[in-house]
Amino acid sequence: MKHILTIIDKEWAEVFKNRMVLFTLIFLPLIFTILPLVMLFLTGQGIGDIGEMDTADIPAAFLSQCEVGMTGGECMQIYLVNEFLLLFMMMPVIIPVTIAAYSIVGEKTTHSLEPLLATPITTIELLVGKSMAAAIPAILVGWGSFGIFLLVLPLISISDAVMSYIAGPTWLLAVFVVGPLMAIAAVNLALYVSSRVNDPRTAEQIEAVLIVPILGLVFAQLAGVIVINVVLMLNFIGGMILLDIGMVYLGVSIFQRETILTHWK
Amino acid sequence: MFGFLGPNGAGKTTTVRMLTSLISPTSGSAVINNFHLGEDDQAIRRSVGILTENPGLYERLSAIKNLEIYARLYDVEDTAGQVRKYLQMLDLWGRREDPAGSFSKGMRQKLAIARALLHEPPLLFLDEPTSGLDPEAARLVRSFIEDLRDQGRTIFLCTHNLNEADRLCDRIGIFNTRLIALDTPQNLRHKIFGRKVVFHLAAVDPSWLRLIRALPGVHNVERVEDKIVVDMDQPERINPEIIRQLVGAGAEILFVGELRHSLEEIYLETMWESEERELKV
Numbered sequence: 001m002k003h004i005l006t007i008i009d010k011e012w013a014e015v016f017k018n019r020m021v022l023f024t025l026i027f028l029p030l031i032f033t034i035l036p037l038v039m040l041f042l043t044g045q046g047i048g049d050i051g052e053m054d055t056a057d058i059p060a061a062f063l064s065q066c067e068v069g070m071t072g073g074e075c076m077q078i079y080l081v082n083e084f085l086l087l088f089m090m091m092p093v094i095i096p097v098t099i100a101a102y103s104i105v106g107e108k109t110t111h112s113l114e115p116l117l118a119t120p121i122t123t124i125e126l127l128v129g130k131s132m133a134a135a136i137p138a139i140l141v142g143w144g145s146f147g148i149f150l151l152v153l154p155l156i157s158i159s160d161a162v163m164s165y166i167a168g169p170t171w172l173l174a175v176f177v178v179g180p181l182m183a184i185a186a187v188n189l190a191l192y193v194s195s196r197v198n199d200p201r202t203a204e205q206i207e208a209v210l211i212v213p214i215l216g217l218v219f220a221q222l223a224g225v226i227v228i229n230v231v232l233m234l235n236f237i238g239g240m241i242l243l244d245i246g247m248v249y250l251g252v253s254i255f256q257r258e259t260i261l262t263h264w265k
Numbered sequence: 266m267f268g269f270l271g272p273n274g275a276g277k278t279t280t281v282r283m284l285t286s287l288i289s290p291t292s293g294s295a296v297i298n299n300f301h302l303g304e305d306d307q308a309i310r311r312s313v314g315i316l317t318e319n320p321g322l323y324e325r326l327s328a329i330k331n332l333e334i335y336a337r338l339y340d341v342e343d344t345a346g347q348v349r350k351y352l353q354m355l356d357l358w359g360r361r362e363d364p365a366g367s368f369s370k371g372m373r374q375k376l377a378i379a380r381a382l383l384h385e386p387p388l389l390f391l392d393e394p395t396s397g398l399d400p401e402a403a404r405l406v407r408s409f410i411e412d413l414r415d416q417g418r419t420i421f422l423c424t425h426n427l428n429e430a431d432r433l434c435d436r437i438g439i440f441n442t443r444l445i446a447l448d449t450p451q452n453l454r455h456k457i458f459g460r461k462v463v464f465h466l467a468a469v470d471p472s473w474l475r476l477i478r479a480l481p482g483v484h485n486v487e488r489v490e491d492k493i494v495v496d497m498d499q500p501e502r503i504n505p506e507i508i509r510q511l512v513g514a515g516a517e518i519l520f521v522g523e524l525r526h527s528l529e530e531i532y533l534e535t536m537w538e539s540e541e542r543e544l545k546v
Contacts, residue, residue, distance in 0.1 A: 006337040010323065017325040111319035115380065118285055119338040120311045258288045 003121045007129025008136070011103050015133075024098040025137060029091055029145040036084035037149065041156040043077055074161045081166065082228045086218045088146055088175050090211055092183035095138035100190030101203035103130060108198060117257050127191075127255045134190065135183040142179045146171075173233040181240035182214075188244075188251035195254050266410075266420040268434030268450075270427065270532055275441045277423045278318060281390050284421070285315050298388055311339065314381035314389040318396070320373045324366030328357055328376055331365050332383060339384035351379035355409065371402025378409065389413065392423045407433065431528035439532060445539045453531050457538075459484065461524035462500045464493045464507065467517035476510050483507075494524065 015021045066075035107113045116126070153163055165171075193206045217236070220226040271277050282288045284297060286306035295302040298312040323331050329348060336344040352358045355375040360368070365376060374394060381389060394410060395403040407429060414420055414433065424430050430437060431450055439446040446453055469488055477495055478486045482503045485496035497503050500523060511518060 002340070003338055006334055010326075010334045013330060014323050014325050110321060110324060111317070112321035112323060114287070114317045114319075115315065115321045115335075115377070116338075118287055118310060118313075118315045118317070119335065120307050120340065121338050122307070261282065261288055 003125040004129040004132065007121070007126060008133045011099070011130060011133030012137075014106070015099050015102050018102055021098055021102055024095055025141060028094060029141045032087035032091055033145040033149050033152075035087060036081055037152055037156060039080060039084060040077060040153070040158050040162070043073075043080060070161050071159075074159050077158070077162050078165050081162070082170075082221065083218055085171060085174050085228060086214045088142060088149075088171075089178055089182060089214050091142040091145060092135075092138040092179040093186045093211055093214070095141055096134035096183050096186045097190050097204055097208070099137065100130070100134040100187050101194060101201075103134065104191060104194035105198060105203050108194070113260055117260065123255060123257055124252075127252065131184075131187045131191075131251070134187045135180070138183045138186070139180050142175060142183075146175045169230045170228060170233055173230065173237065177237055178233065178240060181237065181244055184244045185240065185247045188247035191251040192247075192254050195260070266414045266422060266434045266436075268430035268437045269421060269423045269440060270425075270430060270437060271440035272536070277440060278392060280440070281315070281392055281421070281423060285313050285390055286310055311384070312386055312388065314384070314386035316374075316377050316381045316389070316391045316394055318392045320377035322365040322368075322373055322376060322380075325364055327362045328352060328365055328368070329361040331376060332380055335380045336383045341384050347383050347385075351382055355379050369402070371398050371405060374398060374402070374406055375409070378406070382413075386418075388419045388421065390421045390423075393425065394422070395424070395426060395429060403429075427528040427532055437528070437531075439535045441536065441539060446535045450528055450531070453535070454526050457531055457534050458526045459496050460498065460500055462495050462497065462504060462507075462521060463524050464495065464511065464516075464521050465519040466491050466493065466511070467519060469493060470514070470516070473511060473514055473516060476514060477507055480506055480510070 016025075066078065070078075107116070117123075150167060153166065189209075190203065193203045197203050197206070217226065217228065217232075221228050226232055269277055269280070279288070283290045283302070284295060286297075286302060286309040289303060297309045300308045300312065302309065323334070326334075329352065332348040332351065333344055336347055341347050349358070352361050355378070357372060357376060357379070360372070365373060368376065378391070378394065381391075391410065395406050398406060410420065410422070410433060420433075422430065422434060435449060437446070437448065437450050437453060438444055448456065469491055471488070474486045474488060474493065477483055477493065480503060482499060483495055483497045487494045487496075495503075495507060504521065508518060508521070
């Protein structure tokens with residue numbers, strides 16, 4: 001455990017000195033938290049009597065999400081705010097990808113992996129240390145942003161129905177379960193990509209592919225193909241668990257002492 | 266101190282990586298500090314220090330942070346004490362809070378050597394420790410390596426710098442995908458070039474060459490200007506007799522010295538012989 005903590009300490013000491021990482025860690029979550037708040041505030045203000053809002057533009061499949069007694073405006077707000085759920089799901093992908101890209105590709109460019117591998121640290125300790133160093137900030141920032149989002153919601157006068165939807169199972173599953181699962185997949189993909197490229201920016205660009213399934217969810221809901229609800233979230237979680245198992249297997253097979261020293265270029 | 270010499274691509278770095286259990290050998294065996302390669306790899310890594318070809322420092326981190334990380338990874342008990350000891354020993358204490366990336370090449374190399382020593386390994390692998398350093402920095406690093414040797418540590422030195430190996434190493438291995446020669450520099454010198462003694466005289470009379478040639482143990486005698494070069498087995502035994510003969514014949518001896526071939530000559534001769542042998546095969 002001591003070795004894992006040392007690796008995490010080392011990773012954080014090094015990558016958090018990188019402006020690009022700091023930008024990703026502070027600025028992006030800030031934007032991602034403010035955007036849905038602004039949307040909720042503006043729709044709340046603009047609608048006036050949100051009870052008279054027309055729900056004709058909402059896909060029929062989504063209307064079942066709107067509980068009995070919910071006004072059309074509230075239903076529209078929930079529909080719109082669900083599109084911003086992707087931002088909270090993207091945070092655990094973007095942040096570890098940036099950290100892992102700089103931490104692993106950075107080690108390659110400075111040739112610091114060899115002396116590190118020459119220490120008594122085991123390969124699994126090194127892998128866990130690096131993965132946790134990338135995933136923990138992402139998960140914490142994701143959870144922290146959602147916490148701030150929840151704290152600010154009452155200040156912009158949203159209705160209790162919308163508030164209870166956002167603090168309900170769909171969002172909680174997305175933030176507290178899907179987020180960490182996405183982070184695990186992102187870190188392992190970062191390991192895989194980093195073993196094959198020598199530029200952190202290239203690694204980040206390739207790893208951005210992980211955002212595609214999240215964008216897929218949003219566009220699919222916009223097109224009325226799917227409805228973001230608890231059932232969909234549970235299915236997504238099941239799929240992510242399978243993806244994570246595959247990605248961890250891939251990460252472990254890639255992250256081998258000899259492979260790193262003899263094949264990582 | 267063991268000098269491991271060989272051309273680029275000979276496999277020196279690969280050998281060091283195998284001996285430090287960074288990679289596994291495809292065949293063969295080795296025992297490092299009484300630990301068997303392939304069986305006690307963790308213990309081997311714990312008992313050796315390695316300076317890799319590239320220092321591989323964390324350039325954004327301070328010198329002290331670089332060392333603290335490695336001290337913890339090597340499970341050093343007194344982390345702060347060991348870090349301080351080596352930073353002070355290598356004159357880096359004053360720059361301990363500066364990022365390693367701001368250091369000169371020589372300072373980086375010293376920091377990397379300190380990193381390899383934190384856990385006080387009895388065996389130290391140094392891969393090209395003075396490569397790319399300016400003469401002053403190289404001298405500093407070399408002097409520190411000498412100190413380490415004098416402390417009784419075993420040092421495995423991979424180098425292209427033959428003068429450095431000649432000056433520092435007790436034994437030499439010449440390697441080119443396989444071990445070609447292994448001995449002390451002195452013995453390699455004698456094996457390859459024999460032993461030659463140069464007698465510097467005020468003037469040379471050709472008859473003196475015949476006198477010397479007649480002595481037992483003398484293989485060859487040559488005149489080079491006012492010097493006589495004698496190829497012989499045991500100069501310690503034959504030299505006094507040669508001197509007696511020369512003085513008896515009226516020679517004025519200015520001084521006597523053994524002809525010393527450089528390690529570079531030994532290395533090149535060994536490589537040529539090896540290549541010739543391989544061509545014949």
